[in-house]
Amino acid sequence: NTVSNNRSRAIAFGPSVRYDGGKGWFLTAKYQVESNVRNHSDGAAFWGKAVFPF
DSSP states (O other): OOOTTOOOEEEEEOOEEEEEOSSSOEEEEEEEEEEEEESSOOOEEEEEEEEOOO
16 A cells, blocks of 8 residues: 655664675675664564675
């Protein structure tokens, strides 16, 4: 559903860790927690990323 004139906002902070294998690949993990949330539900997120060269 779309709500007209909806002005939601939030800001997220959290740590990030990166491991570089030294041969072109790396792993990244992030955890973010939302704060100063207005007009929508707050929450947290965990992000994982793996990069490998071809």
